[in-house]
Amino acid sequence: MGWSFPLSPLVTTITIVLLLCVTLQTKVVKAFPLYTQNRWIVDGNATRVKLACVNWVSHLEYMVAEGLGERPLDGIAKEIKSMGFNCVRLTWPIYLITNDSLATLTVRQSFNNLGLPQAISALQVNNPSLIDLPLIKAYQDVVKGLGDKGLMVILDNHVSKPQWCCSNDDGNGFFGDQYFDPDLWIKGLTKMATLFKGVTNVVAMSLRNELRGPRQNANDWFKYMPKGAEAVHGANPDVLVIMSGLNYDLDLSFLRKQQVKLSFSRKLVFELHWYSFSDGDSWTTENPNQVCGKVTGRVMRSAGYLLEQGYPLVLSEFGWDLRGTNQNDNSYFNCLLPLAAQLDFDWAYWTLAGSYYLREGTVGLIEVYGILTQNTTLPTTTFLLQRISAIQLPYRGPGLSEVEAHKVIFHPLTGLCISGKLEPLKLGPCSNSEGWEYTAQKVLSVKGRNSTCLQAEGEGKEAKLGNECSVWEIVSDSKLHLSSKINNASDVCLDVDSNNNIVTNACKCLSGDKTCDPASQWFKLVDSTRKST
Ligand SMILES: *[C@@H]1O[C@H](CO)[C@@H](O)[C@H](O)[C@H]1NC(C)=O
Ligand SMILES: *[C@@H]1O[C@H](CO)[C@@H](O)[C@H](O)[C@H]1NC(C)=O
Numbered sequence: 174m175g176w177s178f179p180l181s182p183l184v185t186t187i188t189i190v191l192l193l194c195v196t197l198q199t200k201v202v203k204a205f206p207l208y209t210q211n212r213w214i215v216d217g218n219a220t221r222v223k224l225a226c227v228n229w230v231s232h233l234e235y236m237v238a239e240g241l242g243e244r245p246l247d248g249i250a251k252e253i254k255s256m257g258f259n260c261v262r263l264t265w266p267i268y269l270i271t272n273d274s275l276a277t278l279t280v281r282q283s284f285n286n287l288g289l290p291q292a293i294s295a296l297q298v299n300n301p302s303l304i305d306l307p308l309i310k311a312y313q314d315v316v317k318g319l320g321d322k323g324l325m326v327i328l329d330n331h332v333s334k335p336q337w338c339c340s341n342d343d344g345n346g347f348f349g350d351q352y353f354d355p356d357l358w359i360k361g362l363t364k365m366a367t368l369f370k371g372v373t374n375v376v377a378m379s380l381r382n383e384l385r386g387p388r389q390n391a392n393d394w395f396k397y398m399p400k401g402a403e404a405v406h407g408a409n410p411d412v413l414v415i416m417s418g419l420n421y422d423l424d425l426s427f428l429r430k431q432q433v434k435l436s437f438s439r440k441l442v443f444e445l446h447w448y449s450f451s452d453g454d455s456w457t458t459e460n461p462n463q464v465c466g467k468v469t470g471r472v473m474r475s476a477g478y479l480l481e482q483g484y485p486l487v488l489s490e491f492g493w494d495l496r497g498t499n500q501n502d503n504s505y506f507n508c509l510l511p512l513a514a515q516l517d518f519d520w521a522y523w524t525l526a527g528s529y530y531l532r533e534g535t536v537g538l539i540e541v542y543g544i545l546t547q548n549t550t551l552p553t554t555t556f557l558l559q560r561i562s563a564i565q566l567p568y569r570g571p572g573l574s575e576v577e578a579h580k581v582i583f584h585p586l587t588g589l590c591i592s593g594k595l596e597p598l599k600l601g602p603c604s605n606s607e608g609w610e611y612t613a614q615k616v617l618s619v620k621g622r623n624s625t626c627l628q629a630e631g632e633g634k635e636a637k638l639g640n641e642c643s644v645w646e647i648v649s650d651s652k653l654h655l656s657s658k659i660n661n662a663s664d665v666c667l668d669v670d671s672n673n674n675i676v677t678n679a680c681k682c683l684s685g686d687k688t689c690d691p692a693s694q695w696f697k698l699v700d701s702t703r704k705s706t
């Protein structure tokens with residue numbers, strides 16, 4: 174899968190340092206269970222817990238977590254942890270726990286029935302203790318294996334009938350569809366919530382993935398989703414309940430007019446999905462600044478507004494084609510990261526494993542979004558890890574305010590921030606960035622240090638810290654360009670050169686032009702109260 178991206182050796186070094194920092198800083202959460210407090214998820218000490226999860230698929234026909242044939246569970250869990258995640262969204266189908274003829278199968282029998290002897294021999298090598306367990310016991314062992322490494326788990330009911338998800342007519346899309354019997358769903362949720370009662374690393378249950386299809390409507394959503402939530406809470410009051418929206422979980426706008434009524438409080442969280450293809454291929458057919466502005470607006474109107482209404486929102490599926498050749502995905506990911514950093518919401522990357530035992534008829538189908546290689550051993554690309562490490566740790570939230578509110582200047586293309594500590598000015602890990610201030614006069618200065626504001630010196634020149642403060646306007650529809658006037662004449666935009674030095678260049682395709690990629694000039698001023706390391 175090797176793909177290359179213009180990365181300097183410096184960035185590679187930074188990546189290693191940064192991954193170490195992330196590993197060291199990831200707090201082991203002790204004060205379970207979790208609650209909600211306004212838009213934040215908090216622990217028993219009212220301290221924010223940011224869910225930085227990866228999805229792990231376990232809902233396909235055989236109902237076994239992907240990749241266990243390639244590597245021992247313990248090693249996979251350790252790898253997830255070392256990549257800076259603190260949690261896994263582990264998918265499951267309702268039938269796993271309601272359909273006796275399936276639930277009583279062992280892992281071996283399940284693969285056997287599907288004609289997958291190679292999966293059996295692989296598991297025999299790497300996870301022999303799982304091979305003769307009933308499917309549900311194997312699932313429980315996976316949850317425990319994650320817990321042993323300090324990883325939290327969201328149990329995600331992905332489908333009813335085990336199969337790849339999702340299409341409008343797969344019978345799993347909405348209440349009343351062929352396989353989606355609401356009563357059976359309630360029964361399954363109840364049994365699952367009961368089974369994991371007292372398992373402290375199971376912090377949440379998402380009630381149903383991506384509601385969709387011709388039957389979907391808000392009335393039935395309000396009829397059934399609270400029932401599912403009450404069933405889960407009644408069986409296991411410790412878990413957060415997570416509700417998906419309509420239209421493949423792109424749309425939660427119907428909650429503007431009507432709120433969810435529950436008998437309990439401080440446990441309700443919403444989830445949102447957002448892929449490049451959620452907006453067709455507009456990322457390559459229109460100007461990237463204009464698309465980013467438009468799509469960000471869509472996401473805020475359809476779901477982001479819930480944060481302002483005081484609900485936590487988990488971006489529980491998003492992903493990037495890691496081959497780097499999908500231009501829609503590249504632009505989308507450059508636009509998504511700054512919003513994720515600024516809103517500082519919880520999230521789950523899609524997906525962990527680099528291949529599937531069997532998906533939609535293909536044995537060993539490759540997952541181009543997979544964080545691990547096809548053989549589940551190595552990160553597919555450390556570049557992804559560098560970029561998402563910028564959103565793994567919380568920037569702000571209750572109990573975390575360590576220093577005065579400030580900004581970090583985030584560069585999504587690299588996942589790095591303008592350090593402010595090094596001269597010449599360079600990108601570095603966001604966790605180690607200076608606190609910046611963006612004043613009413615539109616000056617960008619390092620907080621608490623005199624004569625240290627950002628100066629544009631001219632097109633093609635390095636930007637400097639000094640006392641001749643430039644005025645920086647936030648321009649373009651994406652609001653991700655920082656532009657300044659040189660000698661009252663030409664506008665320049667903040668940019669990075671090939672050595673990750675901070676420079677100013679002519680502003681790139683602020684509007685109109687569809688062919689140019691402005692992302693090297695995209696910066697986001699992110700609100701933070703986090704102490705620099
Ligand atoms: C809160 O933190 C303190 C000290 O870290 C700990 O002793 C206590 O058990 C925590 N409270 C809860 C509810 O977990
Ligand atoms: C259980 O699953 C099998 C295999 O998918 C299916 O044929 C059967 O109809 C299911 N039974 C129930 C009660 O859903």
Ligand SMILES: *[C@@H]1O[C@H](CO)[C@@H](O)[C@H](O)[C@H]1NC(C)=O
Pocket residue numbers: 174546547548550551
């Ligand atoms: C797994 O695959 C990667 C490349 O995809 C390769 O470098 C590595 O050697 C493989 N490891 C094993 C144990 O097969």
Ligand SMILES: *[C@@H]1O[C@H](CO)[C@@H](O)[C@H](O)[C@H]1NC(C)=O
Pocket residue numbers: 621622623
């Ligand atoms: C900044 O300069 C002013 C005036 O020269 C001085 O009073 C102040 O103490 C300085 N602040 C810092 C943080 O050095």
Ligand SMILES: *[C@@H]1O[C@H](CO)[C@@H](O)[C@H](O)[C@H]1NC(C)=O
Pocket residue numbers: 660661
């Ligand atoms: C920029 O324009 C303003 C107002 O037009 C003028 O006062 C100032 O001297 C000009 N600065 C430079 C460097 O030309």
